Every structure is written in structure tokens, then in C-alpha cells.
Amino acid sequence: MACTILRKEELAPDINLLEIAAPMVARKARAGQFIIIRIHEWGERIPLTVADYDRDAGTITAIFLAVGKTTEELAGLASGDGIADVVGPLGNPAEVPRDSVVVFVGGGVGVAPVFCEAREFKRAGNRVISILGARTADLLIWEDRLRAVSDELYITTDDGTKGHHGFVTDVLAEILAEREVDRVVAIGPAVMMRVVADVTRPSGVKTIVSLNPIMVDGTGMCGSCRVVVDGKTMFACVDGPEFDAHQVDFTLLMSRLAAYREEEALSLERFHGEKTDGVGGK
Amino acid sequence: MSRPLMLEQDPVERVKNFDEVALGYTREQAVEEARRCLQCKKPQCIRGCPVEIDIPAFIREIAEENFEAAAMELKKTNSLPAICGRVCPQETQCEIECVLGKKDEPLAIGRLERFAADFELARGVKTPKTAPPTGFKVAVLGSGPAGLTAAADLARMGHSVTIFESLHEAGGVLIYGIPEFRLPKRIVKAEVEFVRKLGVEIKLDTVIGKTTTIDKLMEEYDAVFIASGAGLPSFLGIENENLNGVYSANEFLTRVNLMKAYRFPEYDTPIKKGSNVIVVGGGNVAMDAARSARRLGAENVTIIYRRSEEEMPARNEEIERAKEEGIHFKLLTNPTRINGDENNWITSIECINTKLCEPDETGRLRPEPIPGTEHTTPADIMIIAIGTTPNTLIPTTTKNLQTGKKNTIPTDTTGRTNREKIYAGGDVVTGTATVISAMGAAKTAAKNINQYLQTKQQKSHRKI
Ligand SMILES: Cc1cc2nc3c(=O)[nH]c(=O)nc-3n(C[C@H](O)[C@H](O)[C@H](O)COP(=O)(O)OP(=O)(O)OC[C@H]3O[C@@H](n4cnc5c(N)ncnc54)[C@H](O)[C@@H]3O)c2cc1C
């Protein structure tokens, strides 16, 4: 369905919040699920994880990083603008445990979906420990919101501008060494999720990651989103997006994510050209 | 006497564009061909048409140059004639039954159907009258040929119909699968528009099983028709099938057709063009994928099929056109393994030759590998077109809905599933079949849904 952007906000450099009116999607959305949007008739279908929803207001919030043509174009839209299509909620909701100690690891924009999930876990009575990571302090988002739904919260930055100077996995390793943890949930860039899986593998603590392969339809129709989990081929859009981190073939995931590098570069270059030529979008 | 030749784009030119290959009959050709019809008292041709078009009636109108009347005649039973005239396997449906075929070429029914429908489209389509509103509401899931047909028929019967479609455009396989050069999307859009004009509401971007469910819809609708097709692609299950450059035909065709990747970067969705493209399969889907790859600019496109040409399920016409376009055919060959480089890109595929042995359960000759014939073929793109099955999204989210073999949803002869008020038709019931069989099943279901609703109305009147 076509929808209107109710709020577009730059939270940090290149990191944007998007709140859209999508009552049908909002009614059913759960933590762990995603939407697919298409900006206009010429646009690509891109998936974004649900970062928040408001069933009464009928809205969905997503947070995205401008990394290429479509996300840059989306970043250029403003409150009140329209989007041609939004579909969802897609994928399976996160499995919510009971009476568990859960460590959430959020990297970059992955912090936003972590918030949505941590809130649901907390409501279900779990103990929530959150670790947020960013390259630098300016890129940290939603710290306050996450703090509100966490029993403990840790921050790490690659450059030491805030919290622990280092990676999310340093803090995770410390926590795992000190106490009993029932589950780890990691959402962020593929590399980060892979390192988290490596850190938790020796102790065998259940670890869940949210995979982000290239998608087209998001409903199981194309197989673009193939991932290998436990030696079996799965479609991340319908079988996931959350999987057992210890069984995921991250090398395959990362190589498939790079499949269209040349075309993406071309598309972005052309987009920048149009912008400077003053032609604008389309 | 034989049928007039239909004009086609020259093969050398057409592999450079995505424009329609077959150009259709001219007025004169159509009239000439229509006059060849014997106007049989007991027309055999109708038996071959799953939607029972009164073939001699519409042909007579063309012979008498009443083209608009011919289109109206078609639309009495077929809401999508411009599509059927193009993609129906006419040679094995209506035309195979035509008596002219005994001595001569059978009448070109499909081409005449296309001619009349195109004539009407060019003039602007008139909306036929619908029955007075019944007050009943019917939900149709999926907007492929089955969904569109059922919706149109039910709307004409006076019911209020809403189609729910998961993609951002209506048409099903007609829009995402069958390429522009065989079925221009403006034709599909016009036929969808006709269905809308009948009063049908189409809700796009709505995934049943995710955005809402059948059980939820049942609170509001008096009946449901499932027409969700068979969209889940099958893979070969051989080693390295997840390498970059290996596509399901669904993904390849969806990128090209629905997302218009053939016009990248004007459209944002990319596609890999490749220079050595291997397509695995022998049906219409394989032909469409191969011919699309050729048009994208691949130098070598090869179809690999494990049986011989005779067993190929694709229409002869399409196989011929593929050959004209320089597509290579490697028959009696089966891929066994895919090889890749250090960046996980496909580099070649390993194959083995096959020979045909006694028929299998489907009645087709079973291919058996011949030891010692293993060989390697270079490939930078591989497209797997070995079939699809229905998606499980709907049955797994609908209470007590029975499923059958390979995720299909079985129905009785009226089109009803095991649950009251829930009907189904098209590929979701039969597995991948044809546009016209999906439409035939939809017509049957629409008739029975109508009957069910009328009985319901009579019962409720009796109560009062
Ligand atoms: C289930 C899922 C949830 C996601 N949630 C978020 C989110 O909440 N926030 C966020 O910032 N990003 C999210 N992403 C990633 C986001 O979809 C991509 O960043 C976006 O598609 C990039 O498009 P682009 O044109 O801007 O960049 P491009 O230059 O086209 O691509 C940049 C990179 O993004 C990836 N990508 C490209 N096209 C797609 C596609 N159609 N589907 C998926 N990945 C693609 C590729 O790895 C590519 O190299 C999610 C992806 C998935 C699969």
C-alpha cells in the first residue's frame, strides 16, 4: 500500500528514522519482523527491520543507514512525503523466552531492532542486558530508549569516544565469563554477528542473529535471500530472518551480500550525478 | 488452405530489445482467416477451451468485420482474451480439436482471439453491465489469471469483491514471470483495469498469512477464493547451488519483468547479464529465462534439459523462437555440480549425459545418467527453471485447511476446499499448469461460490 512519511529525522550522520502510516502492518507487527518498501515506480524493493510500532496510531518506525542509492534517496525524503509501497510485517516474529537472562548485542543501526525486541523480552519477564556498539559516540542511537527496557546497559565505541574503548564482543566475552547467560541475541552488520557467534560458540550459549541477505519479494517467491543454516538452504524472508548463529554460514552470507557491488556503485554514481545536475529524483 | 503467417520481429533485431515478438494479424489477415471457419453445427473446438468460449460465434463476427462485437462475445466467458490469445497453448487446447485440422491447418483461434481483443483495447474497453448488488462480500487471494477471472465473474454476479495481492502490481505470473516480449505489460494492465471497472477492489502489498489471515478475513467476507498460485521455486539440490550468479527462474524473471531490471539503471533493481548463461529446464519458464538473458546481452545462452526435445513441456512455437534467437540446446544432459571461484562466483557446471528409459509415474520417459559422460561447461550465470510449488504461507496460517501433495490445496469438483466458504483454484490446486486452466478452475469456483451465497440468502430469508 502507498503510505505517507509521518516523521523523518536524522538521528546521527547518515542514520535516519522513518515513521510511516501503515495501519494494517502496525496491527500485526512483532519484534523481529521486517517490512519491504519501494519508494516509487522506478524503485527497488528494500527490507527494513521493524524498530518500533504503534498499533493505536497505526504507525511503523524503521531506522536505516544511508549506504547506497535507495537508502540515500530515502534519507532525502521529508515528513509528509509519500512512499509508493510498504509491505509487511514479513518474516517470523522473534521467539520470546521466559525467565531467562538475555544479552542483546546491537551494532550500528542494529540497535533499533534490538530495542524493539528487548522491550518485548523485558515485558515477558526476562532479565535484559544490552550492549550497544558504534564506531564513534556520534553514531550511537536510541541509548535512552534502550536503557529504559534494559536491566543493564553497556556501551562500546571503536574509537573510545564513549563507554568501553573496543568492540561489543569484548564486553560480551566478559559478561559470559562472569555469569550464567541463557541467550544472546545479536543484530547488526554481518561481520559483527559472525564475531558474536564465534565468541559464544565455545560456551555453547544459545545465540540468535537476524540475517540480512539481499531480498526481492520477501515472501518466499524468488530465493534471492538464500542462506545456509545447519547445512541446509533456507529462505531468510520466510524461514527467518532470525536463526541459530552457530549454524549460520556467514562466509556465504557475506559473499552473497556483495553480489551487486558494481551495479550498486553505478546506481549511486548516477544518482549523485542527477542530484548535482539539478534533475533531482525522477 | 493454410492460415496466414503472422508478422514477427526479425530475430536479429528482436534479441536487442524487449518489444513484443509476434505482431498479430492485420485486419485483412484476420478476416481472411475467420472466413476459413466452417461454423460447425457441433463445434469441436469449444471442447478444448477450458472457459468454453463460443468460438464460432466470435469468429463469425470477425468474418463479418464486426470486431467490437467479436470482443464482446469473447468477454462473455473470458475476461482476459488479449492475454489468452497470446499465451494459451492453443495448439493443444482449442485448435487441436478444430475439424479443419484433419486435412489442413486448424483455424488460428488464438490469433483471432488476440486480434479481436487488441482491437477492443485500442478503441477503449467498454464496461459490461453487472447484476444488481447482492450485498455479499467475497475475498479473492492473489491477482493472477485465476484471481482476476473469479473476481470478474463474481463482480458481474453482483457480489462485492476485493482482491488481496502480496506484490505491488496485479497480474501474478502474467506480470512477474512472462516477459514483456511475449506478453506486453500494457496488455496485462489493461485487462486488470477492465476487472477494476467491474467494481473489483484490488488491495496490493497485502500478504495473506502475514498482513492478515484468512480466518480474520472470514469475519468480514462471506466467502474466500484462494488463487495464490505456485510461486515457491524448486532448486536442483546439487553442490554449490548458492553461489553468486545462480538464480531461480523466478528471481531472474521477477527482476527483469516486475522490477524492470532490463532498464537498469533507469530502474533501480540490478541484474547480472553474464556472457555464458546456462538455463536448466525445458518448459515455458526455461524458454522465457533464456530468451530474456539473450536480450540482456549474453553471448552464449544454453538450455540444458535432461530429456529430449520431444518431452519438452514448452510450446513448440516458443522453442522455435528460442532457436531463431540463437539459444543453444543441450538435451539429454543433467547438471551434477556447480563450481565457483574464491569469491563464491559460479565459474562452470559439471554435467552428465542421460538416456531415456521406461516411463516414470508421470508417464514421461525417465532420464538415466550414462556413466563416463561427465563433462564441464563454463558458466557465469545459471538459471534454474525446474518448477515451482505452492507457498505454504496460506495453509500454515489458516485453521484446519487441508493440504495435499507438494503443498497444493485440494478441492472438490465445485472448487471448495475442506472448509466451508473457502474455495481455491489455479496453480495452488493443481501445481504449475496453464493460464487458461487456472481461469477455467476460477470460473467453476465462482459459479459455485455464487450458488453457495444464494442458498445462504434463501436460508436466511426463510429464518425471517
Ligand atoms: C531482513 C532485512 C532487514 C534489514 N533491516 C535494515 C534496517 O533496519 N536498517 C538498515 O539500515 N538496513 C537494513 N537492511 C539492509 C537494507 O535493506 C540495505 O541496506 C538496503 O537494501 C540498501 O539499499 P541501497 O540501494 O541503499 O544500497 P545498495 O548500494 O543497493 O546496497 C548496499 C548493500 O546493501 C545490501 N542490499 C542491497 N540491496 C538489497 C536488498 N534488496 N535487500 C537487502 N539488502 C540489500 C547489499 O549488501 C549491498 O551491498 C535490512 C536487510 C534485510 C534483508
Ligand SMILES: Cc1cc2nc3c(=O)[nH]c(=O)nc-3n(C[C@H](O)[C@H](O)[C@H](O)COP(=O)(O)OP(=O)(O)OC[C@H]3O[C@@H](n4cnc5c(N)ncnc54)[C@H](O)[C@@H]3O)c2cc1C
Ligand atoms: C515464466 C512463466 C511462463 C509461463 N508461460 C505460460 C504460457 O505461455 N502459457 C500458459 O498458459 N501458462 C504459462 N505459465 C503458467 C501460468 O502462468 C500459470 O499456470 C498461471 O499464471 C497460474 O495462475 P494463478 O492465478 O493460479 O497463479 P499466479 O499467476 O501464480 O498468481 C498468484 C498470485 O497470488 C499472489 N499471492 C501468492 N501468495 C499470496 C499471499 N499469501 N497473499 C496474497 N497474494 C498472494 C502472487 O503474488 C500472485 O500474484 C507460465 C509460467 C511462468 C512462471
Ligand code: SF4
Ligand atoms: S481461451 Fe485459450 S483455449 Fe480458449 S479459445 Fe482462446 S486460445 Fe483457445
Ligand code: SF4
Ligand atoms: S471446429 Fe474449427 S471450423 Fe469448426 S467451428 Fe470450431 S473453429 Fe470453426
Ligand code: FES
Ligand atoms: S526474498 Fe524472495 S524468497 Fe526471500
